[in-house]
Amino acid sequence: MLDLVTPFQLPFMLRPLVLLLVLAVAAGTVGTIVNLRRLEFASDGLTHAVFPGLVIGFVVAGAGGILPGALVAAIVAALVLVAVARRTGTETGVAIVLTACFSLGVVLVSLRSEWAGQMESFFFGSLLTVTDAQLAISVGLVALAVAGIVATWRWQVLRAFDEQAARIAGVPVRGTDVVANVAVALVVVAASAAVGTLLVLAVLIVPAAASRALTRRVVPGALVATGIAALASWLGMAIAFAASSGGVQASPSSIVALTMLAAYLVALAVGAVREGALARRAIA
Template structure:
């Protein structure tokens, strides 16, 4: 199989075209939302939300089959987002709140799945995704869920950034912290819904965390973080699907598509990190000659770009 066949020709197949469309939209939106997750330090809360959707996925699958996955996950995710937001604002430590939601909801999901006749198959699909078996009727709901998350973040983006960097000043300016937290956590939850229905509940966190973390290695410009994260997500999703297809079809090695996509996300991050470290090391003598430490140089650059 040629590289062109893997990167382009494979998507003439209907199931590959559907997978690419959903993953590209999801990866771009997850990248944008993930920047705010990274800036706010909400990685563990995002992990809690990935587990909070599991009972919704399980109940939706039990009640309505695959058609019930997105509605069930959406209800569970939004309920989890609201619960986590109020638990944290009530003074409960965020780690404790996440642990309570994570363990309670995940156990409920496993109990629901265990009542089915095909326990192992259903559990594997919910945990590790079904990106190559997305039905045509599921494409639009998954895209709309992703776009809803993007809209929620886009409408409140300036306020979200203000709250991320200076919560006190944000409150003094009249921003309502509870509303902003609910909006952001709900957007994260919706991304988790779409991701859990494609790459699975255990792997969706990579789509949220990796692009934003990679973007912070690529640029120090605040507003460039969002397109950089979206680009990293989109390219990683495309390369991940292509690599999985090439290895499975061309080499005859059966690889789970969702795990392959996530593996490529991590690989892309590792490459960007290696390049960043190499660039910083090459620039170290110049900084030493100028007497400017790396951190100070970054601050000066940001000030000039503002």
């Protein structure tokens, strides 16, 4: 039977669980806005945009400079993305920013082949080695991201459903876009220590998508997304520990991401069954 309690009495299991639970709050707030505003591609672009920042941060200050470098790069990319998207369209702007930033990162890494190994944990995550310092930084970044979204929540929702109506209502659309993109950037950097940049999209996108399959109401949906992310994180970590104890070596961050995907599939099935029942009731 899967043990959901004992593993988390170990510090190296408790720290990443706490971080994942904090990220679950971001999944419910920031992730819901990403889903409503169809910012999944923009999130992908911002995930890759941190690449040159982490390389430069590592070159300047070693491992301790990775997160600060990534943070600066992510915020700059978020601001550039808003500016470029206004002129070229969102998808074109994201493609330009993604290509430019990722190409720059590849060029920087190619200058010193030994840097590639140092970047592995940033891309693929290193859940079990999360330190108290990394946890504190990540919690602070998530808090800023969530605070920004909560403070502009009504603007974000109105902007998501009708940009023209938002303008007429006096919503500062560009400022709202900046807040949304910077919030995504902050979560990307905060999650890098835990799930890695290549899996951060699972945190930002999957729980909110699963929630939308269960409810169309925005605030309840955000709460459901938070619950899904938290439960999937808890189960995923417990499964990873059980697998490791049984001699199966698997990436904890990947297992957590797969658990979120499993939750999404379950939510789709439940939503489909419920809609079918409602349709039959309406016909009857």
